[in-house]
Amino acid sequence: MRDDVPNNTPPKYLLAAETAEGAVITLGSADSWEELLDLLAGQPENDGVPPMAYRLIRTAETEAAVKKKPRREYFANFRGAGGAGREDDGTESAPWWGLDHAAANLAARRFDDLPPLAVREWIRIRHKEPFTPGALERRKRIKEAVAEYVFLAMTAALVIPIVAILAYLVVKAWPALSFSFIFQNSEDSQAGGIWAPLVGTFFLVWISLIISAPIGVLAGVYLNEYARDNWFTRLINLAVVNLAGVPSIVHALFGVGAFVLAAGMGQSLLAASCTVAIMTLPVIIASTREALAAVPMAFREACWNLGATRWQTIRTLVLPNSISGILTGVILQVSRAAGETAPILFTGAALFTSFPYHLDQPFMALSMHLYAICTQLQGVSDSVQYGTAVVLIGLVLAVNGLSIGLRVYLRSRKKW
Amino acid sequence: MVNPIPPPELDLQTPRDGGPGGSVSSHVAFRNLTVRYGTKTALDGVNLEIPRQSIFAVIGPANSGKTTLLKCINRTIDFISSARVSGEILVDGGDVYRQWNVYELRRRVGMVFPLPVGLPMSVYNNVAYAPRRAGLHNRRELDALVESCLRRAMLWDEVQDRLDLLGTRLSGGQQQRLTLARALSLRPDILCLDEFSIAIDPVTTMRIEDILRELKSRMTIVLVTNLVQQARRLADYTAFFSAGRLVEVGPTEKLFTRPEQQLTERYINGDYG
Amino acid sequence: MTDGWRLFKRAAEWLIEAVVRLCGWSAILFIFAIFFFIFHKTWPLFAEGFDLREFLTSARWQPTSTVHPCYGILALLVGTLAVTGLAMALAVPLGLGAAVYLSEFAGGKTKEILKIVIELLATVPSVVWGFIGYMVLGPIIIAVTGAPVGVNLLNGGIILALMSVPVIVSVGEDALKAVPDSYREAALALGASRWEIVYRVLFPAAKSGLLAAVLLGVGRAIGETMAVLMATGHAAQIPHSLLDPICTLTATIAAELGEAPRDGTHYRVLFLIGVVLFVITFIVNLTADLVVKGIRTEKE
Numbered sequence: 001m002r003d004d005v006p007n008n009t010p011p012k013y014l015l016a017a018e019t020a021e022g023a024v025i026t027l028g029s030a031d032s033w034e035e036l037l038d039l040l041a042g043q044p045e046n047d048g049v050p051p052m053a054y055r056l057i058r059t060a061e062t063e064a065a066v067k068k069k070p071r072r073e074y075f076a077n078f079r080g081a082g083g084a085g086r087e088d089d090g091t092e093s094a095p096w097w098g099l100d101h102a103a104a105n106l107a108a109r110r111f112d113d114l115p116p117l118a119v120r121e122w123i124r125i126r127h128k129e130p131f132t133p134g135a136l137e138r139r140k141r142i143k144e145a146v147a148e149y150v151f152l153a154m155t156a157a158l159v160i161p162i163v164a165i166l167a168y169l170v171v172k173a174w175p176a177l178s179f180s181f182i183f184q185n186s187e188d189s190q191a192g193g194i195w196a197p198l199v200g201t202f203f204l205v206w207i208s209l210i211i212s213a214p215i216g217v218l219a220g221v222y223l224n225e226y227a228r229d230n231w232f233t234r235l236i237n238l239a240v241v242n243l244a245g246v247p248s249i250v251h252a253l254f255g256v257g258a259f260v261l262a263a264g265m266g267q268s269l270l271a272a273s274c275t276v277a278i279m280t281l282p283v284i285i286a287s288t289r290e291a292l293a294a295v296p297m298a299f300r301e302a303c304w305n306l307g308a309t310r311w312q313t314i315r316t317l318v319l320p321n322s323i324s325g326i327l328t329g330v331i332l333q334v335s336r337a338a339g340e341t342a343p344i345l346f347t348g349a350a351l352f353t354s355f356p357y358h359l360d361q362p363f364m365a366l367s368m369h370l371y372a373i374c375t376q377l378q379g380v381s382d383s384v385q386y387g388t389a390v391v392l393i394g395l396v397l398a399v400n401g402l403s404i405g406l407r408v409y410l411r412s413r414k415k416w
Numbered sequence: 417m418v419n420p421i422p423p424p425e426l427d428l429q430t431p432r433d434g435g436p437g438g439s440v441s442s443h444v445a446f447r448n449l450t451v452r453y454g455t456k457t458a459l460d461g462v463n464l465e466i467p468r469q470s471i472f473a474v475i476g477p478a479n480s481g482k483t484t485l486l487k488c489i490n491r492t493i494d495f496i497s498s499a500r501v502s503g504e505i506l507v508d509g510g511d512v513y514r515q516w517n518v519y520e521l522r523r524r525v526g527m528v529f530p531l532p533v534g535l536p537m538s539v540y541n542n543v544a545y546a547p548r549r550a551g552l553h554n555r556r557e558l559d560a561l562v563e564s565c566l567r568r569a570m571l572w573d574e575v576q577d578r579l580d581l582l583g584t585r586l587s588g589g590q591q592q593r594l595t596l597a598r599a600l601s602l603r604p605d606i607l608c609l610d611e612f613s614i615a616i617d618p619v620t621t622m623r624i625e626d627i628l629r630e631l632k633s634r635m636t637i638v639l640v641t642n643l644v645q646q647a648r649r650l651a652d653y654t655a656f657f658s659a660g661r662l663v664e665v666g667p668t669e670k671l672f673t674r675p676e677q678q679l680t681e682r683y684i685n686g687d688y689g
Numbered sequence: 690m691t692d693g694w695r696l697f698k699r700a701a702e703w704l705i706e707a708v709v710r711l712c713g714w715s716a717i718l719f720i721f722a723i724f725f726f727i728f729h730k731t732w733p734l735f736a737e738g739f740d741l742r743e744f745l746t747s748a749r750w751q752p753t754s755t756v757h758p759c760y761g762i763l764a765l766l767v768g769t770l771a772v773t774g775l776a777m778a779l780a781v782p783l784g785l786g787a788a789v790y791l792s793e794f795a796g797g798k799t800k801e802i803l804k805i806v807i808e809l810l811a812t813v814p815s816v817v818w819g820f821i822g823y824m825v826l827g828p829i830i831i832a833v834t835g836a837p838v839g840v841n842l843l844n845g846g847i848i849l850a851l852m853s854v855p856v857i858v859s860v861g862e863d864a865l866k867a868v869p870d871s872y873r874e875a876a877l878a879l880g881a882s883r884w885e886i887v888y889r890v891l892f893p894a895a896k897s898g899l900l901a902a903v904l905l906g907v908g909r910a911i912g913e914t915m916a917v918l919m920a921t922g923h924a925a926q927i928p929h930s931l932l933d934p935i936c937t938l939t940a941t942i943a944a945e946l947g948e949a950p951r952d953g954t955h956y957r958v959l960f961l962i963g964v965v966l967f968v969i970t971f972i973v974n975l976t977a978d979l980v981v982k983g984i985r986t987e988k989e
Contacts, residue, residue, distance in 0.1 A: 140882045147884035148794045154786030155795075155803065158854050162810055165821055215712050222713025226706070228497070238978060239716040245905075245974035246723060246967060247912025248815075249939045253963040256946075257726035278719055285716065301495055302533045306546035306598060307523035311702045316545070321536050332812075339814025342914040342939075346946055367816045367915075374820055375919060382824075389820050393813060400812045404805060415536035416584040551695075 013058050013117075015039050017051035018124075024055065033116045034107065040125075041103035051078070053126040054099075056106075058117035071121045075128040076102040169390050176387030185355065194388055196355045197369035200269075201395070203357060204344065204365055205337045207273035208280065213330050216281050220288025220326070225314055244282035248342035251279045255347040269363045272348030279343050280333040287329020291322040296416070324410040331403035335396045341367040351376060366392050428465045428653065428665045443468045443606060443636040444489055449503035451484050451493065458484040460660040461503075466653075471628060471637045473651030473668065475644055477683065480657040482640045486608045489638065490525035491518055507606070523550060526599030530611035532591035534583030539566075539575050542583040542594055546602050561601060568631070569597035570623050588615040596624070607631070610640045625650055644684050648672050656680045724967060730960040739954075744961070750925035750936075752945065752955040760958045762965070764925045768842075768935035771928055772917060773910040775846030776853055781903055783850075784857030788902070789887055791858065792865040804862075811855035815915040822848040822920025836932040838922055843931040845921035849913060853906040860905055864898020865891055897980050904977035912970050914939040938962050 011029035013036040018024050027043065030036040036056055043054070057066055076096035096102045102125055106116075117123065184193045223240075227233040255275030265271040295318050303313040319326075341349075350362035351372045357363040370388045373380040428442075442465035451459040459481040466472045474482045487493040488505050491512055505512045512521055523546070535542050543562045552558060562579075566572040571593040575581065583594055592615040599607060609628075613621040628637055628650060641647050647654050648668060655665040656679075664671060664680045675681045735741075739760075747761025791803055826847060827839025834843075868891055876886045892899070922934025923944055942959050949955040 140885070144882040144884045147887065148790075151786050151790035151794055154783045155790045158783050158787050158851075158858075159803065159806055159810075162851060163806070165825060166813075168825065169821070215715055218709045218712035219715055222709045226709060227713060236713060236716055238975070239720045241978050242971055242974050243716055243720055243723075245908045245912070245970050246720075247914060247939055247970055249914040249942045250723065250727065250912070250963050250967050250970075253727050253730075253942065253946075253960055254723040257730050257960075258722060262726065278723075281716070281719070298531070298533045299535055301492070302535060302595070302598075303545070304495070305490070305492060305522060305527045305529075306549070307519045307521075307602065308546065308549045309519055309702060311705055312549050316549070317535065317537075335812050339812070339816065341814070341816040342943055345943060367814055370820060371816050371915065371919070374823060385820070385824065389817050393817055396812050396814055397809055400809055404808065415582055 011059070012061070013056070014064075015043075016055040016057060018053040018055065020052055025051075027054075037103040037107050040106075041100045043099050051127070053124050054078075055122050055124055056117065057122040058119055060119050066120050066122050070124040071117065072123050074102070074106075074123070074125045076125050078127045166393065169386055169393070173383060173386035173390040176381075176383035177390065181384075181387055182391060194366065194369060194391060196353075197364040197366040197388075198391070198395075199355070200349075200357060200363040201338050201366040203269060203363065204273055204276060205334050207269065207359075208277040208337050209330070209334060211274060212277035212281050212284055212333065215277075216284025216333075217288050217326055217330075219281075220285045220292060221314060221319075223285070224289045224292040225310065225318065240282050240285050243278075244286070246279075248279060248340060249345075251275055251343045252346055254278070255343060260347055266360065267346070267350075267362050268348045268360045269357055270348075270359045272344040272363070272365075275343045275347045276337045276340055279340065280337050283333045283336060284329050287332060288322075288326050291325025291329065292318060294325060295321050321415060324406065328403045328407050331399060331406070335399040335403070338399065339367055339392065339396050341365075341371055344368060366395070428467070428655075442466060443508065444638070445504075445506040445509075446485070446488070447504035447506065449485075449488065449501070449505060451481070451488065451502075452500045453496065454498045458499075458660055459488075462662050464655060464662055464665060466636060466638060468636055469632055469634070470652040471632055471639060471650050473639045473641060473647035473654040474657060475641060475647050475654060475683070476657035476663075478642075479659070481660040482657055483610055485657070486527070486610055486638060486640050488512075489606065489608055490522045490527055492522075492527060494518075523602045524605050526602065526604035526607040528592075528595050528599050528607075528609045528612050530614045532588055532595050532615055534586050534591040534594050536582060536584050538580045539583055539586070539594065540579040543597050543601050546598065550602065562597075565597040565600045568600055568627050569593040570620050570627070571597055589617065589620070592616055593620070593624075604635060606636045606638065608638045608640075611642060612639075613641075613643070613646065621646075644686075656683060658683070724964075727960050727963045727967065731957050731964060733952075734954070734957045734961060739958075744958070748927055750941070752949070752958065758954070760954070762938065762941075762962060764927050765936055765938045765941055765962070767927050768921070768925075769911060769937040769939070771842055771935060772845045772849060772921060772937060773907060775842060775931070776849035776910045777903070777907060779846065779850035780853045780857055780906060784854045784906065785861050785899060785902070787854070787858045788861030788865060788899075789891075792862045793883060793887055793891070807855050807858050810851075811859070813852075815852065815913060816919075818848050818852050818916040819919030822916060826920070830932075834932060838934055840920055840922040841932050841934045842921065842928050845917050845935065845937075846931075848916050848920045849910045852913060852916060853910050856909055857902045857906040860902035861899050864895040864902060867898060868894045901977045901980045904973055904980065908970055908973040908977065911973065912939060912966065914943050918943050938966050942966075 011031070013030040013033065015027045015030070015036060016024050017027055028039050030039050040054060040056065055070070059066060074096070076099070078099060096105055106123075181193060182198065183195050185195045219240075223233070223236060227236065252275065255271060255278075259265045259271035259274045260267055263271075265274075299317055299321075300313055303317050304310075308316070344365055345368070348362050349365045349368035351364075351368075353362050353364055366388065370385070370392055373388060374385055444466040446462050446464045449459055449462040449464075450457065462481075462485065464485075474485060476482050484493065484499075487496075488501065489507065489512070493499050493501060501513070507516065507521065507525065510516050512518075535545065537545070540562055543565050544558050547558060547561060552561075563572060563576075566575065571590060574590060575586075583591065586594060592612065596609075596612060612624070616624070625646070628639075631637065632652075639647065639651060651668045653666065654668045654671045656663045656671065656675075656677075658679055664675060664677045666676075671680065672684055675684065744760055744762060745766075746763055747759060748763040748767075749759035749761045750764055751757075751759045787803075787807075791800055791807075795803060822844050823840060826844050829839070830836055830841070830844055831839040872890050872894060873886055876890045881889070917937045918940035921937065921940065923936050923940055924934040925936040925941070926933065928935045942962055945955070946959050949959060
C-alpha cells in the first residue's frame with residue numbers, strides 16, 4: 001500500500017480514505033485533533049460506494065511519512081446503519097452509527113491522557129456492515145465447527161470399525177452360509193450344520209420367556225400402578241437395578257446353586273431357562289414400567305372417578321394402551337436371552353448332545369456352540385466358525401430389528 | 417331465567433339429624449370438614465348441608481377450596497397423596513370414609529372436572545365404560561343408554577355418525593361434553609360439575625344448563641363455578657367460599673339480593689379484594 | 690348380576706392383586722436368593738479355616754496344584770481392574786463424545802440412524818465379541834505390535850470398550866437430553882455457540898448423569914464374562930505391559946468351574962469369587978443409582 005500524502009506543505013493532521021482498489025486518497029487536512037474529527041464528521045455518508053476505511057493521520061512538520069501499522073483500528077458503519085465499535089481489548093462494543101457518532105466517540109476518548117496521536121501515527125476506522133460477524137464471532141464459529149467435526153469423528157471412530165468388523169464377519173462366513181448349514185445337522189460337529197444348537201436356542205428363549213414375562217410384566221404393573229412412594233418401593237427399585245447389574249457369570253453360579261443342585265433339576269434345559277429367565281427379568285420390568293408410565297395419569301383418574309377399581313382400570317385402560325411398549329421390552333428380552341452364554345455354561349448347555357431335547361436333559365445352544373467350536377474343539381474350519389457367529393448375530397439383530405420396527409410403527413399410531 | 421317456585425329457606429349450616437340410613441332431607445352433608453395439603457389448609461371447618469334434588473352452586477375466588485370440597489364428595493381427594501381430611505362427609509347419611517364402599521360411592525356420584533379427558537377408546541366405549549364395569553353387558557340396553565347420555569350432554573348430533581371415533585380425537589369442547597355424558601352414564605344420584613362450561617361455547621352452555629334444570633328432578637347437582645351469573649341463573653342454593661372458609665350460604669335469590677356478609681356482596685358485585 | 694357372582698369377582702380381583710404384589714416383591718426375593726445360594730456354597734470354607742487374607746492379597750492362583758494349591762485372587766483382581774480401566778480409558782471419551790454429537794449436533798435422519806445402529810450394537814452377544822477378539826483382533830494385534838500372542842490385555846480392553854460404548858452413549862445422551870431446553874435457549878440468547886453450550890452449560894448441568902453413564906459402563910465391563918474369557922488369554926498373572934495376557938475374576942469362574950471337583954476347595958473358592966464380584970457390582974450399581982437419584986432431587 002502506498003501513501004499518497006503530498007509533502008510540499010506538510011500539515012499536522014490528515015484525513016485520508018482507502019478505496020476498494022487499495023489506493024489511499026487524502027480528503028483534507030487539519031491543524032488540531034478536534035478539527036480533524038470535525039472533518040471526519042463532515043464527510044458525506046452513503047452516496048455511491050463508501051470508502052473501505054478512513055485514516056486519521058498525524059505527520060511530522062517536515063515529512064509526510066507514517067508508520068506502517070495503524071496505532072489502533074476501529075469499526076463503524078459509514079452509512080449510519082449501526083455497525084460495531086471496537087474496544088481496545090478486542091471485544092465488540094456499542095455500535096458506532098455513522099461518521100458523526102464515530103467522531104464523537106473518538107473525541108470522548110482521552111487516550112490515557114496522552115495526545116491522541118503521536119507524530120507519524122495513525123488510526124484506521126474500517127467500514128463494517130451491521131450484523132456481520134466480527135473477529136470474535138468468526139473465532140467462535142470456527143471453534144464450533146471444529147467441535148462438531150471432533151465429535152463426529154469420535155462417533156465415527158466407534159461406529160465405523162464395528163460395522164466394518166461385522167461386514168468382515170459376513171464376508172468370511174459367506175462360503176459356509178447355505179441352506180444345509182443352517183437346517184441340517186452333521187454327525188461329527190466338525191463340518192458344520194447348526195440346526196441342533198439353533199433349535200436349542202429357540203427352546204431356551206421360549207421357556208425362559210414363559211417364566212420371566214408374566215413375572216416381569218406383573219412386577220412392572222405393581223411398581224408403576226400399586227407401589228406407593230415409600231422405603232419399601234425404593235428397596236424394590238434398588239433390587240431391580242442391582243439385578244440388572246449382577247454379572248452373568250454370577251447368575252450362572254446362582255443357577256448352579258439354586259436350580260441345578262438345590263432344586264434337583266440337574267444340568268438341564270429347564271435349569272438353564274430358569275437362570276436366563278431371572279437374568280432377563282429386570283429388562284422386562286424396566287420396559288414394562290416405562291410403557292405403563294407413558295399412559296397419562298388423567299386417564300386413570302377419569303376411570304377411578306367412574307367407580308372402576310384399580311385392577312379394572314389397569315385391565316381395561318392401562319394395559320390395552322401400553323401393550324405395545326411391553327411387547328417391545330419382551331422382544332428385547334428374547335434377543336438378550338438368545339445371545340447369552342455364561343449363564344447356561346454350567347446349568348444345561350452341552351458341547352454335543354443328542355437331538356431332540358428334553359426339559360430335564362442338557363441341550364445345545366447356538367452361543368455355546370460358537371464358544372465351543374472356537375476354543376474347545378480343534379480343526380473346525382474358519383468359515384464354519386464365522387458362519388455360526390454370523391447366524392447368531394443375524395438372529396439377535398433380526399429380533400431386535402423387529403422390536404425397533406414395532407416401536408416405530410406403534411409410535412405412528414398413538415392414540416393421544 | 418328465574419325459578420318458578422322459590423326454594424324453601426333452610427338453615428344449611430346447622431346439622432339436621434337423621435342419622436345414617438334414616439330419612440334425611442340433606443343429600444350431602446359436611447361436618448366440620450378440614451382438608452390440608454401438607455401444611456397448607458385448603459378447607460377449614462366447613463359445615464354445610466346440600467339439599468336433595470336441587471342445584472347447589474359453590475362460588476368463590478381462586479384458591480377458596482371449591483374444588484377441594486367437590487373432590488371430598490366422591491373421595492377423589494384420595495388421589496392427592498399429600499391431602500389430609502378430617503371431619504365428616506356424609507352422603508345419604510353415610511360417612512364416605514367409614515360406611516361407603518368407595519367404588520359404589522363413585523358410581524353414585526358423577527363428577528366432571530374442568531380439564532376435558534376423552535379416554536383413548538371409541539366415543540361409544542367412553543360412555544359405555546362405566547356401565548360395563550358395573551356389570552351391564554346387554555348390547556341393546558347399552559346402545560339406548562349411550563344415546564340418551566350423549567343426547568343429554570348435547571353431543572349426540574355431532575358424533576352419532578362416528579361413534580367409533582377415538583375419544584381423544586374430539587375437540588376440547590366435545591371432550592368436555594363427552595366427560596359429562598360419561599358422568600351421566602351410571603345414572604348418578606349426585607352430579608358434581610367443576611367449571612363444566614370452561615371449554616364450551618355459550619350457546620351449548622345454555623342448552624346444557626336447560627338440561628341440568630331438567631335433571632334436577634332426578635338428582636342433586638353440585639355446581640362449582642367462577643361465573644357468578646351462571647350460579648344466579650341456575651342454582652337454587654348458593655354457597656360462597658373464601659380462603660377455605662364457608663362465608664355464607666342460602667337460597668340463591670337471597671344471597672344475591674340480600675347478602676348478609678359484606679365480603680359476599682363485594683364478590684358478587686365484582687369488586688372483591 | 691347375582692351377589693354370588695359379584696362376590697366371586699371381588700375375590701378374583703383380590704387374588705390378582707395379591708399375585709401382582711407378589712411379583713412386584715420378587716426382585717428383592719431374587720437378589721437375596723442369589724446372594725444366599727452363592728454365599729451358602731462358600732460357607733464350609735470358613736468352617737475349615739480358609740485364609741481370607743491370603744485370598745485377597747496373594748497373587749498366586751494355583752488351584753489345581755497337587756502339592757500346594759494357592760488361592761490368591763490379587764492377580765485376577767488386578768486383571769479385572771486393568772482391563773476395565775483400559776476399556777474405560779478408550780470408551781469414555783469416545784462414548785461421551787458420541788453422546789454429545791447425537792444429542793447436540795446430529796439432526797434428523799443421521800441421528801435416527803446412528804441411534805438405531807448403537808442400539809443394535811448393544812445387543813451383539815458377548816460370545817460374538819469374544820469371537821471377534823479371538824479371531825479378528827488377535828491376528829491384527831500380532832501383526833501390528835509383534836506380540837507373541839494376540840489375546841491379551843490390549844485385545845480385551847478394546848473389545849470391552851466396544852461393548853460398553855452403547856451403554857455409555859445411550860445413558861449419556863439421556864442425561865444430556867434431560868437438561869431443559871430453556872438452558873440451551875438462554876445460552877443461545879446470550880450469544881453462545883453450540884460448542885460453548887456443550888462446554889459451559891451442558892457438561893456442568895448433566896455431569897452427574899454423565900457420571901452415571903460411566904459407572905454403568907464400568908459395571909458392565911467388570912461383569913463381562915465370555916468376551917474377556919476369549920480375548921484376554923487367561924493367564925493368572927499381574928500384567929506388566931499392554932501385551933501381557935491376563936485373567937479376570939469372571940473368566941476364571943467360567944473357565945474353571947466345569948473342571949473343579951464339586952464341593953472341593955477349588956469349587957468353593959470359585960463361588961467365593963462370585964461373592965466378591967456380586968459385592969463389587971452391587972457397590973458400582975448402588976453408586977450409579979445414588980448419582981441418578983441425586984440428579985432427580987436436584988431437579989426438584
